[in-house]
Amino acid sequence: MRIIVYGSLRRKQGNSHWMTNAQWLGDYTIPGYALYDLGHYPAVVSGDGAVYGEVYRIDSTILAELDALRTKSGEYKRILIGTPYGSAWMYLYQRPVTGLTLLPGGDWVRRHEDPSDEAG
Template sequence: MRIIVYGSLRRKQGNSHWMTNGQWLGDHQISGYALYNLGHYPGVVVGEGQVYCEVYRIDASTLGELDALRTQGGEYKRTLVQTPYGSAWLYVYQRSVRGKQRIDSGNWLLRDAQEQS
């Protein structure tokens, strides 16, 4: 199975250790989503824009661990999206983004550049 990640699970980010047993397949941009800064991590919601992501092949155990991390308390919902590497699971933020900063570039790694401009 595959997962598409856009924030703290990406390479060299704070939670990238969760992807240690995954196989990186490549980068991808998903359309029809907007990226928001939620503080120490981001969230994507359905909306206008593109989000820069990484696609991984993972096993069922890793998916279960990520579900426990991301879906606890209903903060995220896992949805299936299409990528050049096949269908992949994406965690979509389920709470309000009112008052949260949208990351216009769609790239979590460039969030600090936006704050400085």
């Protein structure tokens, strides 16, 4: 099975250790979603735009651990989306995003970069 991660589970991020036994398949920009900043981790909801993610092959043990991490409080639900690597699970945020900071670039790792720097 596969999973797409877009925030703290990505390579070199705070929770990437959860993906240690996963096989990285490639990157994919997920159309039709918006990325919001929750502080230490992001939220993805359906919306205009696209979100940058990493697709991994995982086993049922990793999925169970990630479910315990992400869905226990009801903050996220797991949905299946299409990617160039096949269908992959993704965690979708379930709470209101009113008042949260939208990250228009859709890339959690680059959230602190100044978009005007890219014009240069």
